[in-house]
Amino acid sequence: MRWKIETNDRVGMVLDVLKVFSDAKLSIDVMEVKPREIFLKFKYPNPEIIKEKLLTEKDILNIEEIPLLPVEKKEKQLVEILETVSDGILAIDQYGKITRINSMAEEILNLKGKEVIGKDVGDVLNKNVPMLTTLRTGEDYDNKEMSLIINGRRVHYITSGRAIKGDKNQVLGVVATMKDMGKVREMVYSITQPKAITFEHIIHHSSVIGDVIELARLAAISHSTVLIQGESGTGKELFARAIHWTGPRKDKPFVPINCAALPDTLLESELFGYQGGSFTDAKKEGKQGLFEFANGGTLFLDEIGELPVHLQVKLLRVLQEGKIRRIGSNEETPVDVRIIAATNRDLKEMVKQNQFRKDLFYRLNVIPINIPPLRERLEDIILLAKYFLEKYNLVTGKKIKGFAPETLEIFKNYHWPGNVRELENVVERAVILTPENSLIKPHVLYIEKENNLKTSIEIDENKSLKAQLDMLEKKILEEVLKKYKTTRKIGKVLGLSHTGVQKKLKKYKLETEVYKNGN
Structure with a gap:
């Protein structure tokens, strides 16, 4: 039974009500007092008897049965709010005991609320959770990444926490919000995702x-690994994005990374992430890698031929088992990621040279796609040039009318070693350098003829074939050194590994030339 008793405002009013219940030997479960109002919750089979006695008391004006006390109504509203929000919410008191947990937090943390209320949060989660630090220090925290094993399952979430403080600034408890890392990834991707690219965007x-394109369309509808091969600038990433956006993973992240752009150690941490404290300058809470960020989506590994051998082993394991292990961790995390790899190198030849693992090559080469160079698709050159002219007219705000006939003739006859990327750069430059309302003339193209490596061969009858081949090899290295400066670029041009280049340079005492150039 719940009552609302309306009264006049005078001293002793509450005592008068309590006396009536005391005389009837009744206990009150809950009492809430406000100005001119007393709220009661009690059990009694004949409430009308008590009601009659109360109404005979001085200054009691009215008694009304109500469904909930104000405090119960607030509690119910709070519960509804906690269950409505999309974040998980967990609260502890000043002793570290769990006082509240909403259903979203139960789901994120793999817990049942009824089983953990009243238990120590350090025992339920982990002794190092940031809530306990806030309980000790009173300092709030934001966006801490947590990865824990709870009830046999890894839980991965982002959490922020606030101290609950009393009038004297004493910490009375902590309340924390949390988001599942998968949801965070989806939210980040929904905000940052680029414009969708489909096969209709490939001009041809x-x-x-x-x-x-037809082969790539068939590949797109599957979840199989794709290996895209082609010269630099042919549009390998464009095809990779079109495959992703046309396939069943289009609503999940597309995550590209260039395997040649980062040092080996940084590349490993970017791909696989690391456990907190794994190395100097590592984040205390650790960091997720791109495999985890791309979970459910596509990871595009550009220039896969540059992947170091030890990372080739780790990538092979992901492809075989669908699990990754962060640097410094012994625990494995399942990932569901489609791999699209791309390279401008001959991986088969690299396998023969023991520069690329054979087993990884066959794992990647499930659906091979070879993109032809621009010189083999002559019908597309003028079409692409006009497309880029329209694009850079819009970008620059100019109105270049088109291409002079002699310019188009140069486009048709040029070898285009840089392929579509080079063509785009040439058109962009030409638009900038061409006067308004004019045609693009050859003099603004600045297309250079290819500088082929030419080395004269002189036969010396007094030297053996090996000695003369060594002289020729040294001469080639000296010429390439002048142009490419670093061992990595030299290796790429000559088809040698980094170690192979170093051995050759040492053999002919050319290392100092590389060091001068800042390798």
Whole structure:
């Protein structure tokens, strides 16, 4: 039974009400007092008897039965709010005991609320959770990444916490919010995702590129690994994005990384993440890698041929088992990621040279896609040039009318070693350098003829074949050194590994030339 008793405001009013219940030998479960109002919750089979006695008391004006006391109504509203929000919410008191947990937190933490209320949060979660630090220090925290094993399952979430303080600034408890890391990734991707690219965005007339698109469309509808091969600038990433956006993972992240752009150690931590404290300058809470960020989506590994051998082993393991292990951790995390790899190198030849693992090559080469160079799709050159002209007219705000006939003739006859990327750069430069309302003339193209490496061979009858081949090899290295400066670039040009280049340079005492150039 719950009552609202309306009264006049005078001293002793509450005592008068309590006396009536005391005389009837009744206990009150809950009493809440406000100005001119007394709220009661009690059990009694004949409430009308008590009601009659109360109404005979001085200054009691009215008694009304109510469904909930104000405090119960607030509690119910709070519970509804906690269950409505999309975040998990966990609260502890000044002793570290769990006082509240909403259903979202139960789901994120793999817990049942009824089983953990009243238990120590350090025992339920972990002794190092930031809530306990806040309980000791009173300092709030934001966006801490947590990865814990709870009831046999790894839970991964982002959490922020606030201290609950009393009038004297004493810490009375802590309340924390949390988001599942998978939800965080989806939210980040929904905000940062680039414009969708489909096969309709690939400009072409030629049948040779049309055949490649048809093959890529078939590849897109599966979850299989794709290996895209082609020269630099042919549009390998464009195809990778189109495959992702046309496939079943289009609503999940597309995460690209260039395997040649980062040092080996940084590349490993970027791909696989690391456990907190794994190395100097590592984040205390650790960091997720791109495999985890791309979970459910696609990871695009550009320039896969540059992947170091020890990372080739780790990538092979992910492809075989669908699990990753962070640097410094012994625990494995399941990931569901589609791999699209790309390279401008001959991986088969690299396998023969023991520069690329054979087993990884066959794992990647499930669906091979070879993109032809621009010189093999002549019908597309003018079409692409006009497309880029329209694009950079918009970008620059200019109105370049088109291309002079002699310019188009140069486009058709040029070898385009940089492929579509080079063509785009040439058109962009030409638009900038061409006067308004004019045609693009050849003099603003600045297309250079290819500098092929030419080395004269002089036969010396007094030297053996090996000695003369050594002289030729040294000469080639000296010429390449002048142009490419670093061992990595030299290796790429000559088809040698980094170690192979170093051995050759040492053999002919050319290391100092590399060091001068800042390798």
